[in-house]
Amino acid sequence: MRILFYAPAINPEAWIAALKQALPQAEVRNWEEGDVAPADYALVWKPPREMLAGRSDLKAIFNLGAGVDAILQLADGLPAHVPVIRLDDAGMGVQMAEYVTHAVLRYFRRFDQFDLQARSGEWRFLKPREKNEFPVGILGLGLLGQRVAHALAPFEFPLCGWSRTPKNLPGVECFHGAEGLDAFLAASQVVACLLPLTAETDRILNRERLAKMPQGSYLINVARGRHVVEADLLEMVQSGHIAGATLDVFEQEPLPAGHPFWKEPRITVTPHIAALTVRDESVRQIAHKIAMLERGEAVTGLVDRGRGY
Numbered sequence: 637m638r639i640l641f642y643a644p645a646i647n648p649e650a651w652i653a654a655l656k657q658a659l660p661q662a663e664v665r666n667w668e669e670g671d672v673a674p675a676d677y678a679l680v681w682k683p684p685r686e687m688l689a690g691r692s693d694l695k696a697i698f699n700l701g702a703g704v705d706a707i708l709q710l711a712d713g714l715p716a717h718v719p720v721i722r723l724d725d726a727g728m729g730v731q732m733a734e735y736v737t738h739a740v741l742r743y744f745r746r747f748d749q750f751d752l753q754a755r756s757g758e759w760r761f762l763k764p765r766e767k768n769e770f771p772v773g774i775l776g777l778g779l780l781g782q783r784v785a786h787a788l789a790p791f792e793f794p795l796c797g798w799s800r801t802p803k804n805l806p807g808v809e810c811f812h813g814a815e816g817l818d819a820f821l822a823a824s825q826v827v828a829c830l831l832p833l834t835a836e837t838d839r840i841l842n843r844e845r846l847a848k849m850p851q852g853s854y855l856i857n858v859a860r861g862r863h864v865v866e867a868d869l870l871e872m873v874q875s876g877h878i879a880g881a882t883l884d885v886f887e888q889e890p891l892p893a894g895h896p897f898w899k900e901p902r903i904t905v906t907p908h909i910a911a912l913t914v915r916d917e918s919v920r921q922i923a924h925k926i927a928m929l930e931r932g933e934a935v936t937g938l939v940d941r942g943r944g945y
């Protein structure tokens with residue numbers, strides 16, 4: 637069995653060693669430009685078009701992350717009948733739960749304001765927010781969105797969620813479909829975006845939608861930068877309609893030096909670190925799925941290219 641590996645910005649050696657250990661029968665190579673030698677599986681993150689174009693010899697392409705937008709944008713550069721398989725959590729769920737819970741609690745308990753006060757030596761009481769007036773809304777109730785809902789539940793926030801298809805999750809008021817979006821936004825004092833980036837969700841958080849969120853509400857985006865129209869968000873934050881935002885993802889990454897988000901104190905920026913791919917868990921999951929595929933069994937995480945996730 638021959639495996640191709642490609643993930644820019646990481647050192648491939650440790651991954652290749654871990655893959656060889658998990659799949660001793662496999663020959664694993666780091667893909668380099670011009671490599672058209674046969675392969676059975678490809679493990680990739682943001683692959684270039686020339687890596688996968690015409691590779692109908694592959695039995696499957698494994699995406700080394702949850703979001704498949706970068707791979708699906710290759711369109712006809714992606715061999716038509718080769719299954720694309722995403723990572724199912726693989727250690728990302730707990731990180732996403734930590735990140736979103738931290739952002740929600742920081743805003744709810746006014747730690748952002750207390751930090752600013754402390755820096756100027758100010759000892760001042762701020763009125764606590766009322767929990768029953770603080771519903772947290774999760775856009776996207778997939779593997780990561782549900783993990784976040786599960787993490788927030790013990791803090792007793794009212795929870796709501798929005799998905800494409802109807803859901804019934806204990807303790808979560810569930811909305812779905814285009815017709816459910818306005819009601820979901822109006823019901824959420826915090827919106828945490830955990831959607832995949834697809835034709836339907838591209839720029840979904842524009843001025844019109846942000847205006848549907850209650851006055852003084854808060855946005856957390858840990859999905860993709862293109863879900864948010866950045867100029868619209870900035871305007872809504874500066875007008876005070878949106879109280880602030882914690883953003884991990886941006887239209888252009890790294891966030892350019894002169895971008896107004898850097899200077900806006902109500903916007904917290906992190907460099908796309910909400911949930912990183914964890915090598916050993918990912919290798920274990922992929923090796924297990926390869927073994928299942930080799931036995932002709934079905935695996936989870938199969939991407940529906942038409943749906944876009």
Ligand code: NAP
Nearest residue numbers: 702703776777778779780799800801832836858859910911
């Ligand atoms: P997932 O399991 O595929 O879940 C996606 C959820 O979004 C599902 O609930 C789905 O609805 C919903 N959805 C999709 N299209 C929709 C639409 N048009 N309208 C309403 N709901 C829609 O994805 P995941 O594993 O939770 O990951 C979510 C995203 O997080 C990834 O795609 C990736 O972009 C991002 N991510 C970011 C980081 C980071 O470090 N910042 C790390 C990992 C992942 P259904 O349930 O009805 O299908």
Ligand code: GLV
Nearest residue numbers: 700701702703704
């Ligand atoms: C990271 O952004 C991922 O999609 O896994």
